[in-house]
Amino acid sequence: MAIGWYLAVSAIIFSIGAAGVMTRRNPLVVLLCLELMLNAANLALIAFSRMHGNGDGQIFAVIVMVVAACEVTIGLGVIVAMARRNLPIDVDEMRELQG
Amino acid sequence: MAELFFFIAALGAIAGAVGVVTLRNSFYSVLALVCHLLALAALFLLLRAEFVAAAQVIVYAGAVMVLYVFVVSYVSEGPFSSTPGPVGGSARVLAYLFAGVLAIELMIAMLGNGLQAIDGPGAQYDPEFGTPAQIGELLLTKFLFPFEAASFLLLIAAVGAVVLARRRGDDVGIDPADRPQLSVMDLVREDRMGTMAEGVNAPGNTAGGRLPEPRDGEGGW
Numbered sequence: 001m002a003i004g005w006y007l008a009v010s011a012i013i014f015s016i017g018a019a020g021v022m023t024r025r026n027p028l029v030v031l032l033c034l035e036l037m038l039n040a041a042n043l044a045l046i047a048f049s050r051m052h053g054n055g056d057g058q059i060f061a062v063i064v065m066v067v068a069a070c071e072v073t074i075g076l077g078v079i080v081a082m083a084r085r086n087l088p089i090d091v092d093e094m095r096e097l098q099g
Numbered sequence: 100m101a102e103l104f105f106f107i108a109a110l111g112a113i114a115g116a117v118g119v120v121t122l123r124n125s126f127y128s129v130l131a132l133v134c135h136l137l138a139l140a141a142l143f144l145l146l147r148a149e150f151v152a153a154a155q156v157i158v159y160a161g162a163v164m165v166l167y168v169f170v171v172s173y174v175s176e177g178p179f180s181s182t183p184g185p186v187g188g189s190a191r192v193l194a195y196l197f198a199g200v201l202a203i204e205l206m207i208a209m210l211g212n213g214l215q216a217i218d219g220p221g222a223q224y225d226p227e228f229g230t231p232a233q234i235g236e237l238l239l240t241k242f243l244f245p246f247e248a249a250s251f252l253l254l255i256a257a258v259g260a261v262v263l264a265r266r267r268g269d270d271v272g273i274d275p276a277d278r279p280q281l282s283v284m285d286l287v288r289e290d291r292m293g294t295m296a297e298g299v300n301a302p303g304n305t306a307g308g309r310l311p312e313p314r315d316g317e318g319g320w
Binding site for chain 1 (some may be wrong): 102105110112115116117119120125128130132133135136139142143145146147148150151154155158159163166167170171173174185186190191194195197198199200201205206209210214215217218220221222223224225228229231236237238241242245249252253255256257259260261262263264266
């Protein structure tokens with residue numbers, strides 16, 4: 001398969017993830033859509049790594065996975081803290097970050 | 100044969116992504132993301148990235164998704180368990196319009212970039228391309244600093260998650276007066292030797308029953 005096909009799939013997944021980030025109000029689903037966008041970027045990185053035939057892009061993809069795991073950990077921690085304080089789990093209601 | 104596998108995996112990945120965005124129940128969204136990640140791992144295998152595909156299945160579809168499932172079930176217990184639906188009205192139309200424009204722009208960027216190799220199946224590669232051996236060698240030689248920085252970032256994230264999700268005194272349902280107040284003197288005082296009996300019989304402990312006082316000649320707990 002030509003590398004361009006993989007890049008097209010990556011672009012489609014990235015756009016779907018962007019649409020989800022903008023339309024969903026549940027912060028859990030917003031985090032899931034961020035994962036979608038990061039994974040689309042990973043697919044493009046690995047496709048380019050295959051195109052050039054060296055492994056640097058795969059290292060980049062592994063580092064992106066590490067950053068995504070950190071982001072998920074912190075995001076879920078914030079959501080758990082919101083649930084502990086009986087705040088509504090809705091990004092429209094969270095207008096301020098203090099306290 | 101590779102074309103068939105590619106289209107099956109690509110359709111699975113895109114269908115999983117659509118499912119994440121459109122499904123109302125956030126638990127089903129997590130399951131759709133697991134499907135998406137497995138299909139994406141198949142695409143990585145088609146691109147000869149064996150190690151990244153294995154890490155994707157084990158770390159993402161395994162560990163991170165379990166974390167998501169636990170948080171979804173934890174959050175859906177509360178008084179605000181009804182998950183908010185998607186935004187409505189003009190904001191939704193604008194969001195989908197933006198996503199469509201973004202997809203078209205990315206396609207234009209791909210068609211017009213002038214890369215010759217983008218139409219081919221990729222360059223020649225070593226037999227060990229994408230194997231754990233090659234990835235490990237790159238991580239420990241050429242990319243040692245990103246590797247160390249990533250491990251430090253993971254440490255910071257773990258500490259931050261514990262700090263964020265800890266139980267605070269001003270949480271609803273916990274009276275601040277009920278919280279045990281420990282001073283430094285409590286740690287060095289002689290009758291606080293940290294035995295189990297002291298912990299159970301301590302004032303303010305309402306959870307368990309009281310243990311009997313140790314009789315003479317039997318020693319403490």
